[in-house]
Amino acid sequence: MDLHNKSVAAILNNLSDAFMIMDANGRVNYFNNVASKVTGYSSLEAKGMKCRDIMKSESCHTDCPFSKQNITQKTNYKRELVITHKKGTKVSIECTRNILIDSDGLLFGVVEIFKDISQIKNLEDNLKYSEFKYERLFENTKDMIFILSKEGRFLDINQAMVDLLDYRDKEELFLLSDVERIFIDPIHWHVCKKQIDLNGFIQDFEVGFKKKDGTRLHGCLSANVFLSDNGKIIGYEGIAKDITARMDSFRRLYKHHQELLLLNTVALTINSSQNLGDVLASALNETMKLLNFSMGAIFLINHDKAAFELQTQKGLPKEINIPPVNPLFCDTQLMEFFLDKDNRLTPKSIFPSFKIILNSSDQGRSIKLSCFLITEKERPSGFMAFPVEETNDLALEDFHLLGSLGNFVGGSIANIKLIWTVRKHREELKRLAAKLFRSQEIECKRISRELHDETGSALIGINFNLEAVEKIMPSDDPVMKNIISNIKVQVNHTYQEMRRISHLLHPALLTDLGLEPALDSYLTERAKQNHLKINFKMIGFTGRINPDIETVLYRFSQEALSNTIKYAKATFFNLSIIRGFPSIIFIAEDDGVGFDPDESNPERPSLGLLSMKERTAILGGKFFLRSKNGAGTRIRIEIPIKNGGRPMMMEHRNFLQEIYET
């Protein structure tokens, strides 16, 4: 028996499970090694202890076979419970209880076989936790996730997908027979599937999903295949982002880009043309292109006539576009407000749009247009008009665009008006200067003639008379003879002086014989007076040219030579006038001290040069001046001529170019 007991004990001690036997009183009778390990109590300690004192489990209160109330019918059952280790730590165990009952039905002992399942429990908990985590990720992510069968049926989908596609619940989505039905066009899925089948995956494919109500959702899809162990496709899983917002901002960016392009195009037109019609036509054209309008018109307000004038239009029906096109305002008060010259608007990015009606002259047809105000210096100056039905579904930013375009075009109108005013004034100034030069020449010529002919002749007459007196008078009166001789000297001196002045004012030679003799005479005289070597040549002239041009060239020569004499300290002056075609070329140069043309010198007022430039401009010519300190001065002027040497009509040159040149 002892051997038998001993061998049983050895077996029990070597069991992998913990093992304990309690007697009828609930005291431990046997406690194996594994049980010691699990509970922390040694066999010796445990023997005689009550089970509940060792286990210290919650269930000891509710499920104790030794408690009378808790007698159950079951004699053998398994349960999980948490016990308290001797050290105080909690230990999860799986415990199989065998209640030993004798033939009389009385309890005579309990056998508990248990094992430490803490580790398994931990693993289980972790597993549960991570499952929960993934579940939460799956369900709570903002991206839609779906798992498909090979045939394209939904196996699993997440809540985000339901929400993004606006379905009621997952079940509703599961009812869709094929995944292609969540695409705006099934071809999207077919393309994706082909790629997945080919490469095993796709990444960031832009696709259009179809919401339940049929509207579009911009998505970015990544997906891959599920393969079976033998490498066969058994399904697909996909994850997609909603990129509608991104697409929207992209579209907005694109729109801004388009707007800038529009403004830039209009600005370019303004730069290359100061023609109001061109600028407005370009603004209208670009706006219509950008916003897809089928027709449009720009009206400007003519405050002087208290009327609206159609400046440019595109696509207006023929029967309506018959001048005068009179816009009827739906709001007459607004119309009066616009026509009132003194009204000011506070600058705003958008003035609310308003409506006008255009009627055909026989009233047979009418169109209603939405109008967007053009403002110029806080005043309404016109409006752009587009069909009402086409402006109804404009986005807010389109309204903003039309508003800023209105301000922009208004600014351009103001600029163009300003440019035209400046240009008009310049033309007027040019005309006035031309008139001034001309009347100056006429006056000089008149005075010169008067001096030369009238005064000169009078002096000559006096001289002849004096000579006659001398002859008649007896020669033996030396006093009288002396007086007459003195008078003759004085008369002659006055005569010479008068001739000099007359010549300076306007040489008769110039009118009578032309430029070459006039200049020749003038230059010879000046050369003598100033000890200057002068070289003069006229090339290519076979007859007289236009007297006005002759006079101008004569004045240029005078002016250039005077400058040289006054300032240049030159020893040599060269003057060449070449009758080229289509221009006469005038060149005057000296070897003097020169000057810096960019520097205005108070001692050397450039009025002479200025008048040369001005006269050149009047004749539509070109003026070049080159001078450097210490390196002489050279003036070159080209005057355009037509046949016979008449000046060409002044051409309308680019205004900006003119400004840059001056």
Added chain:
Amino acid sequence: MKHKPIKIIIADDHTIVRQGLRKLLEEEECLKIIGEAMDGREAVKKVQELKPDVVIMDIAMPVLNGIEAARQIKRSALETKVVILSMHDHNRYIRELLSIGVSGYLLKNSVSSDIIKAILSAVKGEIYLSPSISNQVIEDYVGMNQKTSQEELYNTLTNREREVFQMLVEGYPTKEIADMLCLSPSTVKSHRSNIMEKLKMDNISKLIQYAIHLGVIDIQM
């Protein structure tokens, strides 16, 4: 033997000059003032009517100036000599009038003796010039023959040729010149060879040198 007095007409638009001159000349026995004219046309008319030996004429006169009047008188078959009495001393006037065939050219501030000398010379068929201008006439004559002929060759170019010349020397190729002047390239080519021939040039670089010499193009600007 007493000569027939020389018949004279004075043509000047200024009464004071005519009066003074008349007084001066009437002092000479051999001279007779037979008429006066106040402008060129009257001068021509009176010369034809009165057939004077000499007409003393101003250049600056209204209606018809002295140059034209002298031309008309010399063109007619009359023997009348023309003596110019002018304020103008430029050789162009002198050259022009001498070529018409006047017999004297006097400046208005001449002394009476010069005027009388001129009249007497004219009658003899000689030419008399005021001493102060005779030098000038000689200088002009000498200078005229010295003028370089190279530059004058340019005169022979037509407007179109000058235009093509300008563009050629500015460096435009034939095709562009043709486009700009709306001509065919072959027309431009023929202009070009005409220009070369007229200017006696055989290549474009000489042509450019010539253009720079004339000043038609400006290499430094």
